[in-house]
Amino acid sequence: MLSRVSCLCFKHQNASLLVKAHRKHIEMVANPEKVVETKISEVMLREKLPDEVSVSQWTRVETEDKGRKRTGTRIVENVVPRDKFIHQTTTQLEDFKEHVQRVHKYGQIKLLKQTLPEHHFIV
Numbered sequence: 338m339l340s341r342v343s344c345l346c347f348k349h350q351n352a353s354l355l356v357k358a359h360r361k362h363i364e365m366v367a368n369p370e371k372v373v374e375t376k377i378s379e380v381m382l383r384e385k386l387p388d389e390v391s392v393s394q395w396t397r398v399e400t401e402d403k404g405r406k407r408t409g410t411r412i413v414e415n416v417v418p419r420d421k422f423i424h425q426t427t428t429q430l431e432d433f434k435e436h437v438q439r440v441h442k443y444g445q446i447k448l449l450k451q452t453l454p455e456h457h458f459i460v
Contacts, residue, residue, distance in 0.1 A: 344440050346436075347395050347410075348432065348433050348436045349369070349433075349436075350395050351394050351395055351429065351433075352369035352372075352373075352429065352430065352433040353369050354392065354393045354394055354395070354412070355369070355392060355394075355425075355426060355429055355430070356368075356369045356372050357393070358390060358391065358392040358393070358422075359372075359426070361391075362385050362386050362387065362390075363381070363382070363385050363386070365377075369430075369433060370437050372430065373430050373433055373434040373437060377426065377427075377430070379423055379427070382419075382423050382426070383419065383423065386419045386422065386423070387419065388418065388419055389416050389417065389418055389419065390416070390417055390418075390419060390422040391414060391415070391416050392414070392415055392416075392417060392422060392425075393412050393413065393414045393415075394412070394413060394415070395410055395411070395412055395413075396410065396411060396412075396413045397409070397410055398410070398411045398413070446459070
């Protein structure tokens with residue numbers, strides 16, 4: 338699930354890839370915006386996840402093309418220890434939750450501006 342209606346940023350894509358890594362071992366919804374609404378138990382993660390977890394993330398990568406260094410983005414797959422993966426999950430999903438709130442807030446402000454009656458303003 339790598340398509341978004343509202344936002345095509347790194348945070349959305351990486352949250353989707355993180356949830357995809359979880360779904361290999363734990364039954365959960367596929368939509369990362371729904372995942373952040375629920376609390377994921379660290380105890381449950383320790384019980385269900387293997388010692389090492391494979392997770393893909395969008396990352397900036399330097400490549401060399403015809404003698405020139407170029408920076409691009411690639412999906413890089415890493416195998417990380419369970420504890421590091423759990424820490425990564427909690428921090429990344431907290432950041433993602435705040436990001437989703439901002440995206441929704443900006444969308445609502447945009448809608449409000451479009452439907453604002455003449456001679457009214459937003460404070």
